[in-house]
Amino acid sequence: MKILVCISHVPDTTSKINFADGNTKFDTNGVQFVINPNDEFGLTRAMWFKEKQGASVDVVNVGGAETEPTLRKALAIGADSAIRVNTEAKDGSQVAAELAKVVQDGGYDLIIAGRESIDYNGGMVPGMVAGIINSNFVNNCIGLEVDGTNVTAIREIDGGKETVTTTLPLVIGGQKGLVEESDLRIPNMRGIMMARKKPLNVVESTNVEAEATSVSFEKPDPKGAVTLVDPDNLDELINLLHNEAKVI
Amino acid sequence: MSVLVYTESEQGKFKKVALEVASYAKTVADTLGTTVTAVTFNVDDASSLGNYGVDRVLNVAYDGNFDAKVYANVISQAAAKENSKVVIVSSSADSKYLAPLLAVELKAGYASNVVEAPLNISPFTVKRTAFTNKAFNLTEINSDVKLIGVSKNAFGLVESSGNATKEDFSPNLASSDITVQSVDKATDKVTIADAEIVVSAGRGLKGPENWGMIEELAEVLGAATACSKPVSDLGWRPHSEHVGQTGKPVASNLYIAIGISGAIQHLAGINASKVKVVINTDAEAPFFKAADYGVVGDAFEVVPQLIQKLKDFKAQNA
Ligand SMILES: Cc1cc2nc3c(=O)[nH]c(=O)nc-3n(C[C@H](O)[C@H](O)[C@H](O)COP(=O)(O)OP(=O)(O)OC[C@H]3O[C@@H](n4cnc5c(N)ncnc54)[C@H](O)[C@@H]3O)c2cc1C
Ligand SMILES: Nc1ncnc2c1ncn2[C@@H]1O[C@H](COP(=O)(O)O)[C@@H](O)[C@H]1O
Numbered sequence: 001m002k003i004l005v006c007i008s009h010v011p012d013t014t015s016k017i018n019f020a021d022g023n024t025k026f027d028t029n030g031v032q033f034v035i036n037p038n039d040e041f042g043l044t045r046a047m048w049f050k051e052k053q054g055a056s057v058d059v060v061n062v063g064g065a066e067t068e069p070t071l072r073k074a075l076a077i078g079a080d081s082a083i084r085v086n087t088e089a090k091d092g093s094q095v096a097a098e099l100a101k102v103v104q105d106g107g108y109d110l111i112i113a114g115r116e117s118i119d120y121n122g123g124m125v126p127g128m129v130a131g132i133i134n135s136n137f138v139n140n141c142i143g144l145e146v147d148g149t150n151v152t153a154i155r156e157i158d159g160g161k162e163t164v165t166t167t168l169p170l171v172i173g174g175q176k177g178l179v180e181e182s183d184l185r186i187p188n189m190r191g192i193m194m195a196r197k198k199p200l201n202v203v204e205s206t207n208v209e210a211e212a213t214s215v216s217f218e219k220p221d222p223k224g225a226v227t228l229v230d231p232d233n234l235d236e237l238i239n240l241l242h243n244e245a246k247v248i
Numbered sequence: 249m250s251v252l253v254y255t256e257s258e259q260g261k262f263k264k265v266a267l268e269v270a271s272y273a274k275t276v277a278d279t280l281g282t283t284v285t286a287v288t289f290n291v292d293d294a295s296s297l298g299n300y301g302v303d304r305v306l307n308v309a310y311d312g313n314f315d316a317k318v319y320a321n322v323i324s325q326a327a328a329k330e331n332s333k334v335v336i337v338s339s340s341a342d343s344k345y346l347a348p349l350l351a352v353e354l355k356a357g358y359a360s361n362v363v364e365a366p367l368n369i370s371p372f373t374v375k376r377t378a379f380t381n382k383a384f385n386l387t388e389i390n391s392d393v394k395l396i397g398v399s400k401n402a403f404g405l406v407e408s409s410g411n412a413t414k415e416d417f418s419p420n421l422a423s424s425d426i427t428v429q430s431v432d433k434a435t436d437k438v439t440i441a442d443a444e445i446v447v448s449a450g451r452g453l454k455g456p457e458n459w460g461m462i463e464e465l466a467e468v469l470g471a472a473t474a475c476s477k478p479v480s481d482l483g484w485r486p487h488s489e490h491v492g493q494t495g496k497p498v499a500s501n502l503y504i505a506i507g508i509s510g511a512i513q514h515l516a517g518i519n520a521s522k523v524k525v526v527i528n529t530d531a532e533a534p535f536f537k538a539a540d541y542g543v544v545g546d547a548f549e550v551v552p553q554l555i556q557k558l559k560d561f562k563a564q565n566a
Contacts, residue, residue, distance in 0.1 A: 013493055014512050017382045037494060091387075092348070093357060118493065118516075120378050120385065122360055127316075127348025136425045137316065139345040152429075158341055158441040160433030160488065166426045173345075176494050177487070211357030211391040215373065218384040226526075226536050231545030234557050237525070240541055242561070245523045247445070247502040248469065 001055040001146060001168070004108040005043045006099055006125065007074055008036040008117040009067040019217045026119075026217070028066075035070055038114025042174040044183055045144060046112055047078045053146070055110075056080050060102050062095045064088060068200060075195035076187030082198070087205035092124030094210040099125065100132040101206055109149075111171040115140055123173070130171035138164060142177025250285040251277040252332035253302070254323050256340060260292040263442065264405075265338040267300050271406040272398045273336045274301025275365045280334070287326040287417065289319070298412035300405065306417035313428045314342055318421060320349035325419040327354055327393070335395045339499075340441065347397055357389035360397035380493060381519035400441075400499040401522060440491065443472035445502040446521070448491060450476035450514075452507020452528065452547060456484035461551045462506065468558045474498065476508050492517035506547050510535025527551065 011017070011031045018027040035043070049055040059074040060083040061067045071082040083106075085098045103111055113126035123139075130137035136151075142161065143154030149168040154161055156177070187195070229237040241248045253273035255266035266288075273284045283303040288294065294305035306326050312318065323346070327335050335354065337343040339361060351358035361376045363384070371388045374396060378385040440446060447466040453459065459473075466473045473489060480490035491498050493516040503521035507528060508514060515538050518524070526539040527550050536542045543550055 011379070013380065013516055017379045019383075091357070093351065096348075096352075118380055121380060123344045124348050124351070124358055124360060127345070128352055128358075131320075131349045131352030137349065138426065139316065140341060156341070156488075157431070157433065159435075159437065159439035160431065162431045162433075163429045164426050165429055181481070181494075209390075212359055212387050212389045215386040215388050217378070218375075218386070219382075220384065223538070224540075226539045226542045228542050228544065231543050231550050231553075234543070234550065234554050237541060237543065237554070238557055238561050241502070241523070241525070245502070245540065247523050248558075248561075 001049065001053065001110060002106065002108045003046045003049060003055050003057045003110045003112060004103060004106065005039065005046050005057060005059045005074070005079065006111065006113040007039050007043070007059050007061045007070060008114065008119070009033050009061055009063055009070040010036045010117050010119045013118060017219075023216045023218065033070055035073060036114050036117045038116065038175050040184060041176050041178045042112035042114060042172070043074055043077060043079065044185060045174070045178040047185070048179070049146065050078065058083060058106065058108075060085065060099065062087060062089050062098045062205075071200055072195050073187060075198045075200070076191040077185050078191065080198065082200040084200065084202050085205050086202050087207070090210035090214070091212040092122045092128055093212070094208050096125050096128030096132060097208040098205055099129050102203070103129065103133055109168040109170075110146065111135070111169075112174055113171065115173040115175040126171050126173035133169070135169040135171055136166045137171045138166065139173040141172040141174045144172060144174070144178060249280075250283045250303070250330045250332055251280065251334045251336065252323070252327050252330050253284060253286050253336040254343065255286045255288045255297060255302075256338060256342060257288055257291050260290060262288075262291065262296060263340075265340055265400060267296070267405050268400070268403055269336050269338045269398050270297050270300035270302050272365065272403045274406065274408055276334055276336070277301070279366070279369055285326070285330045285332070286412070287323055294412050294414040298410040299407055301408040301410055302412045303410065305412050305414045307414055308417050308419065310421065312424060315424045315426060316342070316346040316349055317426075318424055320346040320353060321422040322419045323350055324353040326417065333393055335393065337395070337397050339397050339399050343397060347395060351395050354393045354395060355391060356393040356395040357391035358395040358397070359387050359389055361399045362396050363399050363402035365403070377520065380516035399520065401501060401520070402499070438470065438472040440472045440474055440489070440496050440498060443500050445469045445471035445504070446474050446491075446498050446500045447471045447504045447506070448474035448476070448508060448518075449479070449506040449547075450508030451478050458548070459485065461555065465504070465551055465555050465558075468555055468562065476514055505535055505539070506551060508535060509533045510538055
C-alpha cells in the first residue's frame, strides 16, 4: 500500500496572531510552526501501517521553502520521503489541485489528510482532493483499518460515531482517535539524523489559479471585562443571563 | 438564478441550522434581486422555511443513510436546475463533509466558516473566521459559482413573511461507495453540535463521581454536557464530550465552564460561543479573561445553588 500524508505547516496554537503589510499578511515573526495536529495523528497512524503492514509512507506539503523544517520533522518521525510542491498555498481549491496531481503521479492508494488545519480551519482540502481524483472519502475519521483494498473506518458524527466500510483508493480527513495523544512520537536523535539523508523532492507547481483569495485580516473587537457576580448572589447571574445576555 | 440553500433535516423536521442558512440565503437573494430555493431530503412539511424567506423547496425522497457524495451530487443537480450562482450550506459536520465535494462538482470557490452577510457582491467578498477564532479573514471568491458555508449561530434567524411551496425533486441518485455498518449514537441527549447551551466541566470537579450536579444543571437548562481534555483523558467522561482545539468545536449561545482553567487550547474550540460564564475558585484563572460573566467560588457550593435558583426561575417564567 502506498500512503501519502498531507502535511499542513501551521502556527502553534499558543502563537500570538498578528498581521503585517496593512493587515493583508500573517505576521510570521517569532511564530513557531508545527505539523498541523490533525495531520500528526494521521502520520502516526500511517507509521503503524508501515510497521505492521509494510506500507510506504510519503509526506507532502504545498508551500514555500519555509515549510521544509516541518517536512523534515515528518521524516524524522518516520516517513520515507517528502515532497514539496513549490508554490504559495493560496486557497483550498488550489492546494487540492496540486495535491491531486501528486497523488495521480505517485499512484497512491491511501491519502491521509486532516479534518481541518488550525490556521484557516477551512476543512476543504481532503474532500476536494477526493472530488478531483474521484476516490472514496471519509471525513472526521477517528479509526482506520485496511485489509487488502478493503477499508473499515470509524467516523465521528454529531452525538456519536458510525462504522463504515469502503475500498481503496481513499482520502480521509483525520483527527484525534486515529491514534491517541500518548501514541504520538517525538523525533529522537537517530530519527533526526536519518531524516537528513531522506529525499525531500521539490516539484514545480502546475500554476492552477486559486478560486478564492485572501484580501485582509481583522482581529475581533477587544472583549469587555468580565462581569463578576458574588457567589452569594446567584439571582443576579440569572437576571443578567435572562435580561442582559438574553440566553436563558 | 435563484440562490440555492441546502436545508438539513432530521426525522422529517428541519434542524435549527436549516432556518439559519435559509435566513442567510434570503439576505443574499435580496441583495442580488432574486429568489431562494431550498433543497432538502425527506421533509414532510416544508412551509416553515417560508418564514425565513424561502420561495421554493425541492424535496428529495431518499431512503439511504446520509452519504456525502450522493448528497453533494443531488445538490449540484439542483444548482444546475435552478441555474444558481450562489449556493449556501451550514457548518454542521454533514455539510462540512459534503461541501468540498460539491465545490468540485460545481467548479465553485468555497468559503467555509462565514460569519456575516457578504460584504460586497462584486467582487464577492465574505468574512470568515481564521486561526481558530482568533481573527477574521476577508476572502474574495472569484469563480462564477460561489459556495458559502455559514458558521453556526453567527448570522442568526431572520424572519420574513413568505410562502414556501414544496415540489418533489427526483434527481439521478449516484451509487454510494461507502456502506454504514453500525451507528452508535445517544438519541436521548442533546448533542454538543445542536445545543443552544453547553454546560462543561473540568479537572476542578475532582472526580467522575461529582458529575451528577453537572448533568442536573444541564437538564434544567436543556443543555448538552461537555468537558475539558484531561477529564476525558482520565476517563471521567466519554471522549465524545471533549471540547477544544483537539476536541469538538462549540458555537453555542451560552457556554458555562465549571472548574476549567481556560487554557488556550480549550478556549480555541469554544470561543465561537456567544456568551461565556465561568465558575472557578481561582480568580486568576485565565478563563476570566475570556468570559462575559464570572463567579469566583467553589463549584460544589455554587452549582447546587444555581440549580435550585434556575428551577425557581423556570417555575416563575413557565
Ligand atoms: C496540543 C494540545 C492540545 C490540547 N487540546 C485541548 C482541547 O482540545 N481541549 C482542552 O480542554 N484542553 C486541551 N489541551 C489541554 C489544555 O492545555 C489544558 O491542560 C486543559 O484544558 C486543562 O483542563 P482543566 O481546565 O479541566 O484542568 P486544570 O487546568 O487543572 O484546571 C482546573 C481548574 O479548576 C479550578 N478548580 C479547582 N477546584 C475547583 C472547585 N472546587 N470549584 C471551581 N473550580 C475549581 C482550578 O482553579 C483550575 O482553574 C491541549 C493541550 C495541548 C498541548
Ligand atoms: N498546503 C498544504 N499542503 C499539504 N497539505 C495541506 C495543505 N493545506 C491543507 N492540507 C491538508 O488538508 C487538511 C485540511 O486543511 P484545510 O482544508 O486547510 O483545513 C490538512 O490537515 C492537511 O492534511
